């Protein structure tokens with residue numbers, strides 16, 4: 001591609017509205033432009049990178065035996081009413097009416113459409129298993145679109161759906177997608193983890209999120225420092241053993257604590273460790289009041305409450321609800337003598353507390369020398385708290401550390417959630433009707449491009465991994481008015497293309513400094529510069545990643561290029 005008439009507008013200054021590096025670089029290097037909030041156009045360089053990722057994804061999907069289809073972005077409301085999601089999906093679903101006032105949505109995902117397709121055309125176990133995928137534009141009216149294409153309202157997703165006759169089949173289809181995702185993100189040279197996640201709202205069982213490690217990530221990952229265990233902090237179980245001290249049990253005593261409401265105020269003023277404190281938090285679990293107890297140095301994980309009760313909604317109680325159920329201001333609530341309406345559950349660590357301190361359900365009052373099972377009872381001691389750094393890894397190997405991650409992919413065992421509500425059934429070997437067992441699998445293709453840049457850049461610009469780079473080589477002639485340089489540049493341009501390389505040829509009439517700055521910003525893996533030594537048949541080759549520069553003769557050029565590419569991912 002010749003750069004002179006190529007739409008690749010570069011910017012010197014950092015755009016003020018772009019907070020994160022990938023967004024800044026995508027604007028500065030001329031990959032994208034914003035059309036509306038959370039809505040972007042891809043310019044040629046950006047589109048080429050996007051297509052590279054798409055092709056990696058397509059290649060890995062095909063190798064995993066999935067079949068490509070293309071479903072419509074426009075989806076009729078009836079399908080969403082059938083699955084029960086027309087209401088449940090909420091304001092993120094972009095809805096509109098046609099000229100006959102029929103309701104539609106722009107697809108944020110395609111479970112409904114694919115389930116009807118397969119339901120209508122697959123009737124027998126003989127056709128199954130089957131995995132279908134598409135690479136297509138999705139629409140989600142995000143509450144906070146941000147970070148450029150990392151969280152936008154219109155984006156490209158690869159979504160795949162598997163259909164099996166039984167659970168073992170689903171496990172196999174899931175594992176194939178899991179492996180394909182591992183290959184995709186490895187080929188994109190991303191430092192990522194497959195993280196066990198919460199299956200919450202979608203009603204399935206197993207689920208993994210593929211997280212690119214990055215400080216701008218919106219999710220926190222708990223991972224082991226020695227094994228490959230990694231989980232979303234929301235879901236990570238705690239397997240600590242809490243040793244009970246053999247201190248003598250002292251007599252329960254109420255004492256006055258005016259102005260001491262928070263854990264810090266209490267521990268400081270009483271000069272005790274947080275481990276002695278029993279923290280009580282009131283939740284409303286599907287309308288039922290539940291008092292959750294954790295140690296003062298821990299935090300209640302509401303996802304664990306939700307799982308324990310198999311509840312739909314878990315919310316912190318308001319002040320009014322606290323007054324109603326505990327008969328006391330928040331800040332002084334505790335587990336002793338609560339009304340039977342309130343169910344008390346406690347984290348396992350509470351069972352080992354000896355002579356602890358808790359709120360007395362009375363303004364400005366606490367109890368000391370509190371001992372569980374003696375002074376109060378609970379429905380159950382369960383794992384109720386968030387894992388923290390320093391905890392034992394749940395797989396028993398190593399210690400937990402935290403990192404932030406960007407979710408680029410998601411694999412999910414749906415089970416019969418959609419096949420049952422939408423009637424996708426097959427006849428088994430015995431002629432019996434059964435619901436299909438489904439899985440769904442998504443990759444944010446546009447988000448992946450941004451995540452690659454987030455992990456691969458330096459202070460001069462993007463440093464593309466080999467397989468995602470929009471072009472392999474940036475060819476620059478320093479002075480095109482010099483006929484030796486111009487001729488050699490033209491010859492090399494056609495030769496390199498003939499040899500199968502994608503070449504961006506900077507044939508612009510710009511100062512060398514501008515060309516070099518742009519080349520670093522655009523960040524193609526190899527730069528070839530034709531300068532004063534053109535008449536001797538000598539050119540300069542630069543490795544963008546290592547910034548090493550070599551002077552080579554034309555004869556050595558091909559081997560130098562393949563040597564450099566061989567060292568790159």
Ligand code: ATP
Nearest residue numbers: 149150151152155157407408409410442443444447
């Ligand atoms: P998030 O928690 O980031 O909102 P999600 O759980 O809503 O993601 P999924 O429904 O699992 O996402 O969609 C599959 C993939 O699509 C995600 O893993 C992510 O890579 C991508 N994706 C989701 N929402 C967006 C968005 N607004 N912009 C860009 N990519 C997105």
Ligand code: MG
Nearest residue numbers: 092140142151
């Ligand atoms: Mg989302």
